[in-house]
Amino acid sequence: MRFLDQVRAAVRKNNSLVCVGLDPLPEKFPAHIQELNQSIFEFNKYIIDATHDLVCAYKPQVAHYHARGAEDQLQMTIEYIKDNYPDIPVILDSKRGDIGSTADQYATEAFERYGADAVTINPYMGIDTVEPFTRYEEKGTILLCRTSNPGAGAIQNLKVGDQFLYEVIAETAMKDWNHHNNIMLVVGATNPDELKRIRAITGDMTFLVPGLGAQGGDVEATVKSGLNSQGEGIIVNSSRGIIYAGNDENFAEAARAAAIELRDQVNQYR
Amino acid sequence: MRFLDQVRAAVRKNNSLVCVGLDPLPEKFPAHIQELNQSIFEFNKYIIDATHDLVCAYKPQVAHYHARGAEDQLQMTIEYIKDNYPDIPVILDSKRGDIGSTADQYATEAFERYGADAVTINPYMGIDTVEPFTRYEEKGTILLCRTSNPGAGAIQNLKVGDQFLYEVIAETAMKDWNHHNNIMLVVGATNPDELKRIRAITGDMTFLVPGLGAQGGDVEATVKSGLNSQGEGIIVNSSRGIIYAGNDENFAEAARAAAIELRDQVNQYR
Numbered sequence: 001m002r003f004l005d006q007v008r009a010a011v012r013k014n015n016s017l018v019c020v021g022l023d024p025l026p027e028k029f030p031a032h033i034q035e036l037n038q039s040i041f042e043f044n045k046y047i048i049d050a051t052h053d054l055v056c057a058y059k060p061q062v063a064h065y066h067a068r069g070a071e072d073q074l075q076m077t078i079e080y081i082k083d084n085y086p087d088i089p090v091i092l093d094s095k096r097g098d099i100g101s102t103a104d105q106y107a108t109e110a111f112e113r114y115g116a117d118a119v120t121i122n123p124y125m126g127i128d129t130v131e132p133f134t135r136y137e138e139k140g141t142i143l144l145c146r147t148s149n150p151g152a153g154a155i156q157n158l159k160v161g162d163q164f165l166y167e168v169i170a171e172t173a174m175k176d177w178n179h180h181n182n183i184m185l186v187v188g189a190t191n192p193d194e195l196k197r198i199r200a201i202t203g204d205m206t207f208l209v210p211g212l213g214a215q216g217g218d219v220e221a222t223v224k225s226g227l228n229s230q231g232e233g234i235i236v237n238s239s240r241g242i243i244y245a246g247n248d249e250n251f252a253e254a255a256r257a258a259a260i261e262l263r264d265q266v267n268q269y270r
Numbered sequence: 271m272r273f274l275d276q277v278r279a280a281v282r283k284n285n286s287l288v289c290v291g292l293d294p295l296p297e298k299f300p301a302h303i304q305e306l307n308q309s310i311f312e313f314n315k316y317i318i319d320a321t322h323d324l325v326c327a328y329k330p331q332v333a334h335y336h337a338r339g340a341e342d343q344l345q346m347t348i349e350y351i352k353d354n355y356p357d358i359p360v361i362l363d364s365k366r367g368d369i370g371s372t373a374d375q376y377a378t379e380a381f382e383r384y385g386a387d388a389v390t391i392n393p394y395m396g397i398d399t400v401e402p403f404t405r406y407e408e409k410g411t412i413l414l415c416r417t418s419n420p421g422a423g424a425i426q427n428l429k430v431g432d433q434f435l436y437e438v439i440a441e442t443a444m445k446d447w448n449h450h451n452n453i454m455l456v457v458g459a460t461n462p463d464e465l466k467r468i469r470a471i472t473g474d475m476t477f478l479v480p481g482l483g484a485q486g487g488d489v490e491a492t493v494k495s496g497l498n499s500q501g502e503g504i505i506v507n508s509s510r511g512i513i514y515a516g517n518d519e520n521f522a523e524a525a526r527a528a529a530i531e532l533r534d535q536v537n538q539y540r
Contacts, residue, residue: 023372063368063375069383071341095368097392098333099419101510102293105333113339122367124394124414126421144394149369151396154446158438160428165435168428176424240371 003117003140003182004206006089010056011232013087016263017223017270019057019208020047020255021093021239022077023064028244030251040065041073045080047243050252052085054259057118059091059208059237078114089117091208091235095144097122103132111136118142120186120208123169127177134180141183145169145198148188148211166194170201184208189217189236192225204228210237212262219262223269231270238262273387273410273452274476276359280326281502283357286533287493287540289478290321290525291363291509292330292347296338298514300521310335311343315350317513320522322355324529327388329361329478329507348384359387361478361505365414367392373402381406388412390456390478393439397447404450411453415439415468418458418481436464440471454478459487459506462495474498480507482532489532493539501540508532 001009011017024040036042048058058081065074078090092114096106110119110133118140121133133141146156146166156166163171173183187198189211198207209226211217226234242262246254271279281287294310306312318328328351335344348360362384366376380389380403388410391403403411416426416436426436433441443453457468459481468477479496481487496504512532516524 061368061372061375063366063372063379066341067375067378067383069341071336071339095366095392096333097367098331098365099417102331102333105331105337108337109333113337122365122392122394124392124425125417125419126424126426128419128421147369147395149395149398151398154396154442155394155439156396158430158435160430160435165428165430169425172424 002138003089006087006117007056007206007235008232010088014053014056015267016054016056017232017234017236017266018055018259018263019059019091019235019237020051020055020242020259021237022047022058022060022243023239025064026068028247030247030249032249038073038076040068040070041076044077046252047255048081048085050256051242051259052088054256054263055088057089057091057235059093059239061093061239075114078116082115091118091120091140091142092116093120095120095122097125097129099125100128100132103129107132107136111139118184120144123173130177134177134182137180137182139182142208143169143173143183143185145173145185146187146191146194148190148217152188167197167201170198174202174205186210187226189222192218192221195222195225199226199228204230204233206233206235208235208237212236212238212241219265220269223266227270236262236266272408273359276357276387277326277476277505278502280358284323284326285537286324286326287502287504287506287536288325288529288533289327289329289361289505289507290317290325290512290529291507292317292328293334293509293513295334298517300517300519302519308343308346310338310340311346311350314347316522317525318351318355320526321512321529322358324526324533325358327359327361327505329363329509331363331509345384348386352385361388361390361410361412362386363390365390365392367395367399369395370398370402373399377402377406381409388454390414393443400447404447404452407450407452409452412478413439413443413453413455415443415455416457416461416464418460418487422458437467437471440468444472444475456480457496459492462488462491465492465495469496469498474500474503476503476505478505478507482506482508482511489535490539493536497540506532506536
């Protein structure tokens with residue numbers, strides 16, 4: 001099934017636009033998890049079991065695994081989702097971007113080694129660095145457009161003629177790069193006005209929206225600015241706000257409660 | 271020693287501005303190497319032994335290791351260089367870029383897990399995504415500016431006022447981001463005029479220059495446009511043109527010959 005269809009089915013099945021980011025930081029794990037072998041995988045398993053009926057996607061962020069030589073636990077985590085909750089697609093958040101022959105290698109990593117359903121990509125190097133991913137037609141390619149971090153504007157809000165650079169990226173992705181109809185955009189929740197401008201450029205394109213929760217975005221404004229004409233089209237990611245909601249024996253229940261709260265807050269404005 | 275001092279010392283010791291890119295593709299290895307356990311590490315070892323006195327740096331490109339689950343062989347390769355040729359710095363070519371807390375994880379990967387001396391970074395997300403790397407003052411942070419791939423211009427040559435986007439990146443990196451004096455730029459060899467414009471903006475800043483060899487840049491024009499006022503300031507990378515110069519039992523000698531040829535071509539115009 002194509003990634004966008006997987007997402008749509010999961011959104012409807014779980015009545016949720018929430019994606020949980022699996023960004024493991026072992027020092028933040030509850031003590032009884034820290035002690036385990038393969039504590040990253042064990043932690044993720046608890047979070048996944050506690051949230052699988054509340055989400056439309058999972059999004060492991062690769063740096064958290066690379067920093068610790070835990071690529072095996074990343075692979076086990078994705079396999080665990082595929083084996084137990086095959087309806088929930090997995091976005092590999094790696095923000096890759098390199099010349100074509102190297103992008104081929106990254107696509108192999110994401111889609112063949114890990115079996116991810118979608119991947120995040122940096123658009124700065126142009127279409128030949130994006131196409132090795134979009135060529136996997138069933139998979140999703142999610143391009144950085146307007147990110148949620150404090151320093152993003154210094155580059156992404158540069159004026160190119162009468163547009164902002166992020167608008168040019170959105171328009172280029174939509175008009176020139178989306179040959180396989182599987183491109184999406186990363187649009188942060190930290191500025192609803194920008195979300196609205198990008199929505200106006202891209203029709204019903206789906207956005208991955210980080211920045212609610214730990215990064216402080218406003219739920220109502222984000223949802224109202226981001227939804228497409230079908231009342232969908234946003235995948236609202238929260239990582240730290242959900243997975244570190246608790247840090248004792250009840251951390252999984254705390255994560256579940258945080259996921260329910262975010263799901264309901266988002267649904268309230270749909 | 272600071273990365274730039276390491277490079278300068280290696281340039282002078284080996285009289286070379288050449289960097290060899292370690293981009294292993296096992297299907298391109300000679301048959302007798304393909305058969306070995308840990309063939310990637312074995313291949314790299316031959317290349318390194320055959321070229322260590324001809325180069326100023328090595329640059330492993332991470333996707334080639336990630337695609338095959340060969341992070342251990344990447345680590346062994348870097349350790350092999352450090353143990354045997356400690357004068358030659360290692361650039362981890364990973365083009366990372368992510369929000370600050372994630373960038374911290376990537377910096378841990380590059381500098382602590384792998385012990386690299388420098389890393390390539392994508393600037394699209396802004397200073398807070400760059401600073402977790404530059405904060406390691408001894409290490410080098412090499413930002414993408416104008417890349418050598420065919421599609422780069424669609425984004426990097428957008429006009430921002432009367433400048434190209436890549437010029438704005440160069441100027442921002444130089445004036446606003448270089449607090450620790452350890453930022454460098456990736457500037458492709460495919461357009462010497464652009465190299466000249468970036469040199470004019472950045473004084474004596476060091477550039478990593480890919481695109482000679484397999485990607486087809488012109489050596490004379492590249493060197494003359496890229497050198498700084500000290501007749502240095504460019505690290506000329508070749509990957510495929512050197513490491514796959516031969517593919518039989520004599521592949522290491524072929525790589526050595528190709529490295530000598532590039533070193534001499536570059537030196538001819540210094």
